[in-house]
Amino acid sequence: MDAERLIGVTRQALAASGEAWDVIAEAWQAQALAQAIGDRLALSGPPELRGEARELGETGGRGGGLPDAREAGGGGPGASGPGPEVFGSEVWWGAGTRARQLSSVPDARGALTGLAELLGEVGIALVAVACATDEEGLYWQCIEAIDAADEAGDRVAGLLRRLVAQEQERERKEARERQRQQETERERERQRNHERRRGR
Template sequence: MDAVRLITAGRRALAQSGAALDIVGEAWQAQALAQGVGNWLAVSGPRELRSEASGLGEAGGRGCGVFDRAALRGEGRGPDHPPRAAQLSGVADVRQALLGLQELLGEVGIALVGVACATDDEGLYWQCIESIDAADESSDRVRAILRLLVVPDRGPTTGAA
């Protein structure tokens, strides 16, 4: 499935999540999608994006690890189902996918702040804080890739006036 469709599905699922653990699960899904999109672009995307895309894949992977570590410590649970990102077949529109992913990661951060503020469970609180940091790091990587997409559109700079 194309990245834009998966991102849209993720945004819809996050918007419909009401329970704290559902929101945390959707945050994990978003990080898995960031990892998948980053890895796909690093291998198959435009050559000029590959280095930054690799960083996005790594950041998304670390974001997924936040949830795995918390589950191992007994401070939460891992997701109940495989990541949506496992269905990723390609990124047809790189710019649209990255813009959508950036929006999804921003929405994830906001939702996690709400969970962190509302919980009395210290383990869940810290899991949310770590996840907010991970979503922010992934979002920074997406922004860096988007900047690289804009640069070629400016055309060559000659220095002559």
């Protein structure tokens, strides 16, 4: 599945999260996706992005994995309390992260723009959970995930700035080349007119 489609799926899942722990889980899904996109761009993305893309992959990797709800004091696999009908989702109980489905990043700018929006939405959702909870474990899970999302978001913003700057530079070069060609053609036309006048 390409990057923009996976980002869209993750945004929908985040919006549909009905429980605090589902929001936490979707936050780590977003982190895993940021890592996967960074790694893919570092290998096969635009050359000017590869160094910073590698840093994005490392940033996403530092986010860790899906949180252990038992340590955090909430429900989850094997924990006492609510079962999977409350806390369960494909994130918690499934085979792994959606990021494993990433097949390509055909549009780097589109993917990075979507990823920036996703990470922003993750931060907003986590702040809401942190402000609403009285559970210390859940609160600190939110803080950790907020820090990770902020760091990844900063990396994505840097990649977008570099990409936009490179695109603008290419556009300026193309504009200068068009202007040069137009001036050359005008000069040739002047020479042709001059030759015609001399031949009369």
